[in-house]
Amino acid sequence: MSSSRKFPFAKRVLPVLVALLLAPSFANAFTPFVVRDIQVNGIERVDAGTIFTYLPVKVGEQFTDAQAAEAIQRLYATGFFSDVKIDSVNDVLVVTVQERPTIASVSFNGMREFDSKEIIKSLGQVGFGQGRVFDRSMLERAEFELKQQYLSKGKYGVEINPIITPLPRNRVGVSFDIFEGDLAKISDIRIVGNEDFSQGTLLDEMELTTSGIMTWYTGTDKYSREKLEGDVERIRSFYLDRGYLEYSAEPPQVSISPDRQDIFVTLTLHEGEPYNVRSVKLAGDLLGLDDKIQPLVEVKEGETFSASKTNATVKAITDYLGTLGYAFANVNPNPVLDRDAHETDLTFYVDPGRRVYVRRIQIGGNTRTRDEVIRREMRQQEAAWYDAGNIKSSRDRVDRLGYFNDVNVHTTPVAGSPDQVDVNVDVKEKPTGLINLGVGYGSTDKLILSAGISQDNIFGSGNTLSLQVNTSKTNRAAIISHTDPYWTKDGISKTTSIYYRRTTPYDSRDSFGDYRVTAFGGGLNFGVPISEFDRVFTGVSFEHNKLSELSPQYTPQAYQDFVTEYGEATNSVIFNLGWSKDTRDSAIAPTEGSYTRLSGDLSTMDLRYYMLSAQQQYYLPLGRAYTVAFNGMVDWGKTYGSKSFPVIKNVYGGGIGSVRGYEGASLGPRDTLTNDYLGGSRRIVGNIQLYLPFPGASRDRTLRWFLFTDAGQIANTSGGACTGGINNHSVDPCGWKFSAGVGLSWQSPMGPLQLSFGRALNAKEGDDKQAFQFQIGTGF
Incomplete structure (x- = not known):
């Protein structure tokens, strides 16, 4: 029996039984009389007028023993009194009551599983709390409710002992001593x-x-x-x-x-037996759209019946009608079973309802963010036909702003207008200013420190202003940027940035080179949306590069040659153009969809080169818990003019993010003087990764293990010889490298964590292998 039924029954019946048991005594106590006055004794908190309202008699009326029984019943039923007596003295009706105490406080000892404020609020909903009349039956109900809370958490060994402490002025304090016990x-x-x-x-x-x-x-x-x-x-x-x-x-x-x-x-x-679909029909009011609705039916004749396909058909038809303004369309699938043949005839009955349009869009909950920041993301327009697709897209776009903890978009009919609805956008703002301090560690970059301050929604305008600082063994960077996502009303974004980078290129284990590349500059970039998923970006930046701490004996020969050809300091203006498309279901732990990016950089002035880049990711779900991911990326750089490709713009490969099982950035040519890793102007990388559920965590996408195979090559586009370092220490540094292994991916509180154990499948003499690799603070 539920708690809502167990105790109130006794509370209603008990006063009646008491009154019936006491009623005969009144026949001996007095004979019927006319009430000359009414006197009330024993009240402290309850007003005398309250008692008068429950008495079935008034001054000047005749009072009988039946009315006495009724009076006792009514007064007991109020729950205010633990005892009620009725007497008569010289035709004066005397009512003597003993009030129940009130609850002065409710406390808990030993409670760790719940917040006491939430539990007090929960008990208040069943009639037990501070200021309420204390009643043993209500205490039992409160104890029962409290125990149910623990049982819902799996704590079946919980023991609850209520302690009642009498207090002055007819009050009590209620304390629950709780032994929570172990989790079942x-x-x-x-x-x-x-x-x-x-x-x-x-x-x-x-x-x-x-x-x-x-x-x-x-x-x-x-x-x-x-x-x-x-x-x-x-x-x-x-x-x-x-x-x-x-x-x-x-x-x-x-x-x-x-x-x-x-x-x-x-x-x-x-189980029963499986049924095949014998026929599939559409019925109802199809609005003459049979040719549009029929292709939405996923269930086919001759197939085994599938509830998921049936529900998907219902949703597809409902969504389609929703895009035409039929906000309250109803599609009802009705299977008729032939039990002898184990076949079913499936009919979808379509009722589009009335077509409606949106009267107005109302935004609430935004105390700081301006209305226009939300409204410009809305794809549903006021005074236009209701479009379910546009409303869903609007909700997703507002949510992707990142300014709100919760975004709820719902429609309400307009009273008196059967063909109008209002769209209500209710948001719950979150702090968008962020000061972050981070510590990461990579098997290549070693200790990584980061700090930054950013404001994603400065002054409620939707603009972003940020300062980021990062430092590691080989890289240091500081970036200040400002982004206006709606520089124009059409949604063209503008990003302005200035940056500083200091890089010590990767060294091999036996390198003794010593040099530094410092770069600073600024850029202006624009993003132009061309669809819900596609964006074209373009911009220009100025960059100054300088090589320092050079030594003829210890600086790699490739960098000495660069200084001879270009000088220690160079200036360049870099133009960029690109396109991206992102249909992944999640940027953190995707299970389906794809990501495509194409870009090109063209540098002028001192450094004359161009770099073309492409990346393609594809995620294919294999059932509910398995996902296979494909990743491919290509970089291809070349100079225009008579000079060689600048070594300070080389790309690198090896380690997490490219070919695991090899030392980070170790692929490609080596320096003939110091054996340093030089990278190259061409990079090709391919990865296949099968994500599997971690044992015991099959529904947790943030914790997964995976099997992988990688392939990659770093070389030069100039066609020159691929140097293998001192005395050709590395036999085939520019050849294709393959690896395979197993790894763990976890979105930890410190950031994305990836562990991998890879085996180099075709390592040659001189290749630097590294089986175990891990990284915190960046995702793959």
Whole structure:
């Protein structure tokens, strides 16, 4: 029996029983009389007028023993009194009451699982709290409610002991002593009645699991009634997706061990037989759009019935009608079963409803962000036909601004106007100013320190202003940038930046070179949206480069040659043009979609070169928990004019982000004097990665392990000889390098963490291998 029904029944019936038991005594106490006056004794907080309203008699009226019984019943039923007596003295009706105490305070001892303020609020909803009348039945109800809160958390060993402390002025203090106990965990899940699918297959569909090596992190072995109900529904969907239209399940049986530490779950199923689809029809008001709606039907004749395809068809038709202004369209699938043939005739009944348009868009919750910052992201327009696609796109665009913790877009009908709705955009702002301090570590860059201050929504305008500083063993950088995402009303963005970089190029283990490249400059870039997913970007920047700490004996020969050809200091103006398209479902842990980027840089003045770059990522889901990812990138640089490609603009490969299993930046030519890694003007990298669920964390996309294979090549586009370092120390530095291995990806609180253990598959003499590699603070 639920808590809402258990105690109020006794509270209503008990006063009636008491009144009926006491009623006969009044027949002996007095005979009927006319009330000359009414006197009330024993009240402290309750007003006398309150008691008068519950009495079935007034001064000057006759009072009988039946009315006395009724009066006692009414006064008990108020819940204000623990005792009620009625007497008569010289035709004066005397009512003597004893008030119940009020609750002065509610406290908890030993509570760690919940916030006491939230629990007090929860108990208040069942009638128990500070200022309320103290009642033993309500205390039992509060104790029951509190215990239910703990049971929902899987703490079945909880012990609750209420302590009542009398206080002056007829008050009490209520304190709950709580021993929370240990968390009960699922020890066994058993499925009964499954014949066509194994228990392991069905358990894979469930969120709850038995205890395992990672359940300390995922918590999936903690029993929850809500989670179990979700798992029951998931198994039901599993069968319906495979045509088992007569599938049914009995209520799950949950038992607990005597020591309240282990929970056992049993699911009993009745599978039935799978059904094939014999015919598929559309019915109802199709608005003459049969040729548009028919292609949206995913269910095909002759196939095994699939609930997911049926639901997808319903959604597709509803969404399509929503784009035409039919905001309240209803599509009802109706399968008619032929049990002898195990076939079904499926009919989709379409009711588009009334076409509506948007009267106005109302924005709320933005105390700091200007309305225009939100409105310019809206693709649904006022006084236009309702378009479900535009409303969803609007919601996603507002959310992608990053200024809000929550974005809720919903429609409300306009009273008295059956063909109008209002679109309400309710946002919950979050702090957009950020001061960050970070520490990372990479197997190549070693210790990485970062600091920055940024304001993503400065003065509520939607503009971004930031200062970022990073430092590591080989690189230091400081960048100040300002971005106006709506420099024009058409959504063209403008970014202005100035930067400083100091780089000590990668050294090999036996290098003794010593030099430094310092660069500073500024740029102006524009982004032009051409669709919801595509963007063209272009810009120009000025850059000054200087080489310092040069030594004829210890500086790599390639850098000495660069100084001879270009000088120690160079200036260049760099123009860039590019295009990107991003359809990934997540930028952090994608499972489907693709990312494409093409760009080109053209440098003028002292450094005359161009660099063309391309990258393509593709994510293909393999079932619910597996994803295969493909990544390919190409960089191709060349000079125009008579000079060689500037070595300070070379690209590098090897390590995390390119070819794992090889030392970071070790691929490509080596310097003939110092054996330093020089990189090259051409880079080709390809990666294939299979993400798998971590044991015990199958539904957590932020923690995954993976198998990978990498391939890459660093060389020069000039066609010159590929130098292998001192005395050709490296046999084939510019050849293709392959590797394979296993790794772990985790979106940790410190930032993206990636661990990999790779094996170089075709390493040659002189190649620098590194099996174990890891990095914190950057993603792959």
